[in-house]
Amino acid sequence: MIYQLAHNIISPLGFSSEANYLAVKSGKTNICLHENEFGLPEPFMGSVIDNEILDNEFSKINHSNTRYTKFEKMAILSVFYALQNTSIKTNDSSVQFVLSTTKGNVHLLENLNGFESNRIHLWKSAKIIAEFFKNENEPIIISNACISGAAAQITALRTLQSNNIQTVIVVGADMLSKFIVSGFQSFKALAPELCKPYDKNRVGLNLGEAAATIIYGKTNDSLPANSIELVSGAMANDANHISGPSRTGAGLYLAIKKAMQTIQPEQIAFVNAHGTATAYNDDMESLALTSAGLQNRPINSLKAYFGHTLGAAGVLESIISSLAIIDNTALKTNNLQERGTVAPINSLMQNQACTEDYFMKVLSGFGGSNAALLFKKTR
Amino acid sequence: MEELILELKKEIIEVLNLEEITPEDIDTDAPLFGEGLGLDSIDALELMMLMQKNYGIKVDNSEKGKEIFKSIRVMAEFISNNRTK
């Protein structure tokens, strides 16, 4: 069995998984209007980590002279906190790092800010992160657009199943910059207000910054109560368009079908879906979830709490959902006022109790990629 | 107007990388999107940017875009009525 040993979330809502979960459960968000941020000519709604708070926390754990970028600080801090209260020796060769990110240090293209030019490369940044923890295995780096965080967990699952690796540290992170925000603006993909996943009046997404870590281990013994097992994970491609979601949901349906092989829809407590709040993504998901027979299960999106956190999203949202199922709670979709997807789905407008043991996490993204993860809570 | 139409065709071919298509191949009154040129949603966004960059016209949403990009002629008429550069 592959299961979660520990985890952490660094976001504007807090620097621990628990703080983030409690904030979400009580309906909080730090998504707000940012004007003149990153030198952008136009404002945007987003969830941005305060540099001062981050630097302050980071200075408590960094005792070297090495300089780190915001992206690296977020990732390192998240892994560091996740490791606390575990006995994992990260310098051991049985520990493997997996980094999930879409753009890493791409902001350095605008201004290197004293860093060497190769710091823009993802492999360099990943190496710097692993080196902080004195880990010598070459990190595995996944850059699979918005599904990166799910793809990284699938890699963890497979690495542990087929290898002499005992522990996989999955860290997902992305920071916002002029580069990323301007690109989404050019796509007319951003909402001018708090995003409304699955809502009739949704007009686009919000972007968010976060780093999130899940440490996976394996065991043949039975797990203690309230452990979270990663049962299966699968990916599929739409083969339809490089940026537009499929009009049928065929790719996502295929990924869900593969991940759900061993169980029935009734066994699923909730589906934590992607729910970016763009018109096409949410419609596509509603079709795929319906094809998979999941349209009546509780469904939520966490995007109106954190924004779309890109490479962190799959990891972050898996953690929040893990804490929710342990808390016997299916979380609501924040800011959903009137349901309105092409296929009607049971997107939750209030937190509600749940009793089933499984939950599913799904993600879709540019490049036509789709992923589904199935998790199980131990009784 | 004919001059602007030709200019637009050349610009569209260049900015959308329509290799192997010449201005003569583009029907001034045919729908820009749909079968003919094989344009997609990214091309529509790129045309919105072209409107702003070359003519100082801000097209903010895709609904408006759909109207303006009906055909080269519609686009040219809209530009000549609204251009700021």
Added chain:
Amino acid sequence: MKLGIESYCRITNNSVIVNDNSIEIPREQSWLTDIYHAAKISYPKFFKMDNLAKCGFLGSELVLQSIDIDKTTPKENIAVVCCNRSSSLDDDTAYQKTIQNNDDYFPSPAVFVYTLANIVTGEISIRNKTMGESAFYVMEQFNPQKFCSFAESAFLDSTIDACICGWVEFFDGNCDVLFTYITRNPKNNKELNIENLHTLYNL
């Protein structure tokens, strides 16, 4: 896991080799466009792609020329896996130029979309209608052992029968491409292993 390389293609700055045959490329325009024409491909979308996607597209086209995937394998059972060193940095640099100065600030959506490295796996999937998993990995340099493990990872999905798997690097005007078509039951004797990959990469 025993897997085989059924077909391969190697593209560098000045040579194209497909399954042990060196392909002559008449030089007229840019290198990648010349390869496109020499391979007699007709796919206008090629000209909209960034250099990385062009490299991946050409590598996959050449690798599949000798294979009739429409007949051999259901499209849901074919994965597309790519890896490289520089992610999408070539296109990232191009996009940065469109936003660098606020006086000349026109962020291009058509350039931005290729700033995600995995778009290349999307382009290959769209072209071939393959719906198996698609994944993009980054590593410091071509490492045959990692390449093998990324390909094997795709086959750990039991529905996958074949994988279009490529190293696809384009940065600073240099292209470095090795594409393979990997199956569970190869029709020749080229096993997917470190030694064979090392040989193909150094052709």
